[in-house]
Amino acid sequence: MLRTAFTELVGCQVPVQQAAMGAAATPELAIAVSQAGGLGMLPHGALTPLADRIARLEQAGAAPFGVNFLLPFLHRDALGDVELAAGRARLVEFFYGDPDPGLVGLVHAGGALAGWQVGSVAEARQAVDAGCDLVVAQGVEAGGHVRGTVGLLALLAGVLDAVEVPVLAAGGIARARSVAAVLAAGAAGVRVGTRFIATHESGAHPDYVAALLAAGDDATVLTGVFSVGWPDAPHRVLGSAVAAAEALADPGGEVARLRTPSGSEPIPRWFVSPPSREVTGAVAAMALYAGQGVGQVTRVVPAAQVVAELAGGAERLLRGSVRLTDPAGS
Numbered sequence: 001m002l003r004t005a006f007t008e009l010v011g012c013q014v015p016v017q018q019a020a021m022g023a024a025a026t027p028e029l030a031i032a033v034s035q036a037g038g039l040g041m042l043p044h045g046a047l048t049p050l051a052d053r054i055a056r057l058e059q060a061g062a063a064p065f066g067v068n069f070l071l072p073f074l075h076r077d078a079l080g081d082v083e084l085a086a087g088r089a090r091l092v093e094f095f096y097g098d099p100d101p102g103l104v105g106l107v108h109a110g111g112a113l114a115g116w117q118v119g120s121v122a123e124a125r126q127a128v129d130a131g132c133d134l135v136v137a138q139g140v141e142a143g144g145h146v147r148g149t150v151g152l153l154a155l156l157a158g159v160l161d162a163v164e165v166p167v168l169a170a171g172g173i174a175r176a177r178s179v180a181a182v183l184a185a186g187a188a189g190v191r192v193g194t195r196f197i198a199t200h201e202s203g204a205h206p207d208y209v210a211a212l213l214a215a216g217d218d219a220t221v222l223t224g225v226f227s228v229g230w231p232d233a234p235h236r237v238l239g240s241a242v243a244a245a246e247a248l249a250d251p252g253g254e255v256a257r258l259r260t261p262s263g264s265e266p267i268p269r270w271f272v273s274p275p276s277r278e279v280t281g282a283v284a285a286m287a288l289y290a291g292q293g294v295g296q297v298t299r300v301v302p303a304a305q306v307v308a309e310l311a312g313g314a315e316r317l318l319r320g321s322v323r324l325t326d327p328a329g330s
């Protein structure tokens, strides 16, 4: 068993956190990850209310689990969902905004741990000063919205030197080798996004999953183009998605439609959300978020298998790979 400061703090079995990823991060995915010993996460926003999705996890006995909030979509006069999450999840975490002692205090008042995903050493210090119990260091390799400009290993080294709380590493981690590398460096765990999109439990559209499986190491680009709904926020996507959106015959029109409980809604070109199973249309031209580990994502498997492979493989690598020579020669 890979016990770390993170597993001790949150009470999970292995140091693997699944990233909250919009509609790709279904309750089924979080349940599978938590039941496999990792930390399953729910995103705040979804077609189904947060309370109902939390209830699904509770009914399945999936514990511990966490809830993720994106600051640009969190209205400060409507923090009821933060309070709800704080009362029922083990971890409530935030991304893409300055660390805020008020939000952290709200989480602690509800009884949960507070976390913040950061993109710089300065932001990590701010998160700890705001009272966070853990931070996630997100390297520029990450899929989805990217907070900083520095590669994971350099960022992680700086953050580990700067803060005392457990630090998770995020960005481009898709295989056990990368998990072992960051644990050896001092990370208390990993946060994995892209790899979990290619699982049976993911809510991603099948064409999105197929594009990830077909993509090589150099298939991603850091861009700002999928900005409708969330402007001025760099994100990493498959380059093929940008090309497909640019090539659309009717650039002003809708690219796809989203099935909703009451019918369907148009999705404009350059819309921020990635395609879920509820989408029909030009899926290949939508925001196909992916990290730089995408070339190592080659199969769709159960999420539990991903957790077991990442944690078990890292443990084997850490036990077996380093043989230090005793200077005395004994």
Ligand SMILES: Cc1cc2nc3c(=O)[nH]c(=O)nc-3n(C[C@H](O)[C@H](O)[C@H](O)COP(=O)(O)O)c2cc1C
Residues within 6 Å of the ligand: 019, 020, 021, 022, 024, 043, 068, 069, 070, 094, 095, 117, 138, 141, 142, 143, 144, 145, 170, 171, 172, 173, 191, 192, 193, 194, 195, 274, 289, 290, 291, 292, 293
């Ligand atoms: C499809 C997708 C959606 C994401 N949505 C969120 C989100 O809602 N909140 C968040 O904190 N991070 C989000 N992220 C970023 C992850 O937290 C994490 O930093 C990233 O997935 C790590 O890189 P990787 O994808 O290479 O594993 C998303 C990432 C992806 C791929």
